[in-house]
Amino acid sequence: MNTEEQKRILITGAAGFLGSHLCDRFILEGFHVIGMDNLITGDLRNISHLFKLPNFEFYQHDVSKFVHVPGRLDYVLHFASPASPIDYLRIPIQTLKVGSLGTHNLLGLAKSKSARILVASTSEVYGDPLVSPQSEEYWGNVNPVGPRGVYDEAKRFQEAITMAYHNFHGLETRIVRIFNTYGPRMRLNDGRALPTFIAQALEGENLTVFGDGTQTRSFCYVSDQIEGIYRLLLSDYSLPMNIGNPDEMTMNDMAKEIIALTGNASTVIYEKLPVDDPKQRRPDIEKAKRLLDWTPKINRQEGLQRTIDYYRSLPAEELKQKDFTYYNQR
CATH class of the missing domain: 3.40.50.720 (NAD(P)-binding Rossmann-like Domain)
Structure with missing residues (x-):
């Protein structure tokens, strides 16, 4: 051009x-x-x-x-x-x-x-x-x-x-x-739920869920x-x-799905819920559908597998650099 x-x-x-x-x-x-x-x-x-x-x-x-x-x-x-x-x-x-x-x-x-x-x-x-x-x-x-x-x-x-x-x-x-939103290039140590869950599972550790795990999120x-x-x-x-993707699920279910996809014998442990942590997160995307002709195309299992494969490709020492001392299950 x-x-x-x-x-x-x-x-x-x-x-x-x-x-x-x-x-x-x-x-x-x-x-x-x-x-x-x-x-x-x-x-x-x-x-x-x-x-x-x-x-x-x-x-x-x-x-x-x-x-x-x-x-x-x-x-x-x-x-x-x-x-x-x-x-x-x-x-x-x-x-x-x-x-x-x-x-x-x-x-x-x-x-x-x-x-x-x-x-x-x-x-x-x-x-x-x-x-x-x-x-x-x-x-x-x-x-x-x-x-x-x-x-x-x-x-x-x-x-x-x-x-x-x-x-x-x-x-x-x-x-x-x-x-x-999730996928390759998310920092493992940024404290958000998905990279932390995946890093813990790949390391064979227990997955840390805050609160009782019934809070919901929708991952795109x-x-x-x-x-x-x-x-x-x-x-x-x-x-x-x-x-965003309106496919809503609990954090308990997300943790269990990641354990299943990584094939590791991890379990879920629970910590105190952070202050002001949202109980629900699900987008209404009717405007995007109507005005942009847009809807998500990648289903959760495919997206998670791609993300897990990306983290598996990282140097082993990077998996140990996660930090889940405080996150809000976004």
Whole structure:
């Protein structure tokens, strides 16, 4: 493609789980991709295969500080943020800043470049929901001063300022509310349920479930999530949209399924439930079905097997770097 015709896209959080998969997708689609990450939770190994490509460049930068990108920009994807409880409890101020200052900086950049911007929100804006499934019209049940408030409120502010730029400045904006997503490149030590369960099972350890295990989650395989995000970016829909898999299951059942798929003789043990841990998490995806013609394609067994195979391919010492001292079964 002629470089003058090639679309240019900035992806923040590019070295993270979702950010790196987004880089892959937009490279595949023929875009010139500019990745940006401060590497506070990202890993350059996730994008090292892209460094040799002429249509990929990378900048190590904290988007909470002024962001400058030379040249034309057609799109901005804002995926920079800690996303697991272990991370945002360890770096709460940075979590709040990337959701507020970082989003403000990137909205300003998009405005100056006349670019369309998509921001990564989360099902966490619904808090511990009082309704299920959660539709985009549900306002949520969030504790702003609880241990999870730094993440929840950063994302709620992010949505508010994004809509303000859309309504006041006429900026083209998109907001994706991401539900539980899993797959290759999830950090084993980020404390979330699935990588922790898989690492424990592969090591022959007991699987740690918090609470009584009856809380539910709905897990979406990463390729389905990326497809939904891609379609939303190219759509003309500016309000928040859920992208996730509505296939709901208890954490007890998920733990047992992982034990069965890994073939190890592990069992389940129970620890105290963390504060404000959501009891249910299930997306209503009717808007995505109707407006994007999107539904998840990868069933849970296939997605889990792919993820288990990925973790099996990692060096043995990485399996020992898990941390399940606090997580919220996301």
